[in-house]
Amino acid sequence: MQxxxxxxxxxxxxxxxxxxxxxxxxxxxxxxxxISFIEKLNELDTTGVEPLLFMSDEVNxxxxxxxxxxxxxxxxxxxxxLRDDKFFKVPKVIRK
Amino acid sequence: MDVNGKYEAVxxxxxxxxxxxxxKLFSGDSASFGAxxxxxxxxxxxxxxxxxxxxxxxxxxxxxxxxxxxxxxxERYNYFARKNYxxxxxxxxxxxxxxxxxxxxxGYVSIKTKDAERNxxxxxxxxxxxxxxxxHDADDNYTCIDLNRAGVPLIEIVTEPDMHSAEEAFxxxxxxxKLVRWIGVCDGNMEEGSLRCDANVSIRLKGETTLxxxxxxxxLNSIRNVKKAIEYEIDRMIGxxxxxxxxxxxxxxxxxxxxxxxxxRDKEEANDYRYFxxxxxxxxxxxxxxxxxxxxxxPALPQVLFxxxxxxxxxxxxxxxMCDDKATAAYFEQAIAYSKNYKAIVNWMTGPLRQVVNExxxxxxxxxxxxxxxxDLVTIVEEGKVNFSVASLKVLPVLLSNPVKGPLQVxxxxxxxxxxxxxxxxNWVNEVLAKMxxxxxxxxxxxxxxxxxxxxxxxxxxxxxxxxxxxxQLLEEKLR
Numbered sequence: 001m002q003x004x005x006x007x008x009x010x011x012x013x014x015x016x017x018x019x020x021x022x023x024x025x026x027x028x029x030x031x032x033x034x035i036s037f038i039e040k041l042n043e044l045d046t047t048g049v050e051p052l053l054f055m056s057d058e059v060n061x062x063x064x065x066x067x068x069x070x071x072x073x074x075x076x077x078x079x080x081x082l083r084d085d086k087f088f089k090v091p092k093v094i095r096k
Numbered sequence: 097m098d099v100n101g102k103y104e105a106v107x108x109x110x111x112x113x114x115x116x117x118x119x120k121l122f123s124g125d126s127a128s129f130g131a132x133x134x135x136x137x138x139x140x141x142x143x144x145x146x147x148x149x150x151x152x153x154x155x156x157x158x159x160x161x162x163x164x165x166x167x168x169x170x171e172r173y174n175y176f177a178r179k180n181y182x183x184x185x186x187x188x189x190x191x192x193x194x195x196x197x198x199x200x201x202x203g204y205v206s207i208k209t210k211d212a213e214r215n216x217x218x219x220x221x222x223x224x225x226x227x228x229x230x231x232h233d234a235d236d237n238y239t240c241i242d243l244n245r246a247g248v249p250l251i252e253i254v255t256e257p258d259m260h261s262a263e264e265a266f267x268x269x270x271x272x273x274k275l276v277r278w279i280g281v282c283d284g285n286m287e288e289g290s291l292r293c294d295a296n297v298s299i300r301l302k303g304e305t306t307l308x309x310x311x312x313x314x315x316l317n318s319i320r321n322v323k324k325a326i327e328y329e330i331d332r333m334i335g336x337x338x339x340x341x342x343x344x345x346x347x348x349x350x351x352x353x354x355x356x357x358x359x360x361r362d363k364e365e366a367n368d369y370r371y372f373x374x375x376x377x378x379x380x381x382x383x384x385x386x387x388x389x390x391x392x393x394x395p396a397l398p399q400v401l402f403x404x405x406x407x408x409x410x411x412x413x414x415x416x417x418m419c420d421d422k423a424t425a426a427y428f429e430q431a432i433a434y435s436k437n438y439k440a441i442v443n444w445m446t447g448p449l450r451q452v453v454n455e456x457x458x459x460x461x462x463x464x465x466x467x468x469x470x471x472d473l474v475t476i477v478e479e480g481k482v483n484f485s486v487a488s489l490k491v492l493p494v495l496l497s498n499p500v501k502g503p504l505q506v507x508x509x510x511x512x513x514x515x516x517x518x519x520x521x522x523n524w525v526n527e528v529l530a531k532m533x534x535x536x537x538x539x540x541x542x543x544x545x546x547x548x549x550x551x552x553x554x555x556x557x558x559x560x561x562x563x564x565x566x567x568x569q570l571l572e573e574k575l576r
Contacts, residue, residue: 065154069124076137087240090184
């Protein structure tokens, strides 16, 4: 897989990250290295092998429908960078 | 606008239904609606590092219930996936959903429109978590976030692009709402957002088999608005095509103030949600026994009862009325265990009792009169002990405020038992005829309509106890 500017732009859009143009070159090289490293796995013939989705064999870890484990609003808002006494606050999403 | 029937609309609906569980899908926070903002939160809901979600068993059961009610195939091997996107009311930066293995596959929902009865094909029903709420108008400079709703269990019911008119979509959502309420998995309240609908609409020339460019309409917070928005959208698209314009793939929102839609975003680039299996949640396997257990607990569905009631001899209309909601059907079911006079029970339930239910704004299961009492009431009318109007106007009000008493007891206490013995009735008839000699003359001259007046008068003097049929019979004999 070829890492080009377009791919880096697309990924940064999806990740909501912005890079300076001079950073981009470095990112491109790093990403290319990582992808090439992982691509090595493609050499393995996995025909007929079911994908392994979970590392643990555990299944059906379900809980009963009970209300418990909540924290107070004050505790919940404690680490918020921006807040008032009721809400988390973020930059305006929709301007009215 | 239907330019001489040239076009065909193709509609698919996505309905999100909040499951009526006590707690959220992956955490023990309360899932109830209407609490103070940010009071149903936990480190899991807030997406703090090091937390581990755990799936709510009840939510899984509810999803299966809906699947069974919609004739779906139930997936035995289930796992969740992360749907990655950024939005402030999505604390984790991904929504946990079922991407690859929806818990219910295929299936259909039967709908009735004016013209026909048909099955709307479903694509899938899957489990997922709800997002929080963004409040845009509480603060001038910021958007406020309430995470009470974040993590509340949802099922998303997705149809195939299988509907062709706004009317069909209207009937479909009506049916879905009835069904979720019937089986008790969701309260179906569209205004509070516990049932939400998005519509995918496209048009094509009749006879075409490929789908046209679709537009997704959101913010449809009532069934009427689903219909209005689709109607508007079909017209708008036909208008565009007729003018030679190209329809672009968009997400639009319905504006309930003027029944139109407006674009909220163009989908130029396909969304890239980068789904992958959620490593924090173990897969869950559904056994035959587990599914069979849920099937056994599923209440009899409206279409089944409808068929049963028609076999009992009810008209299509009456049968439909009795399956209107689960409480009505349950009441009817119990009443018919005590009386075989089905039609009379329907008449009470659609007449006097319906009025009480409406006035008190309750459902049939909250009615103070039990189905057994109703059946007894039907029986004393059937036996001619009281007539229907006396039973509904005099006996019913007493029963409503004093449900312990039986109808017969009340009728006796109020001295309302109809007398059909000829001696008593003859006395009343003679009394009335003696009181109105001039009317008797008029009647004899041919004014036969006066019989009603005489009967009415007899009802009065007998305080409703004279059997009107017998009285009429006697009157006719005497006036011959």
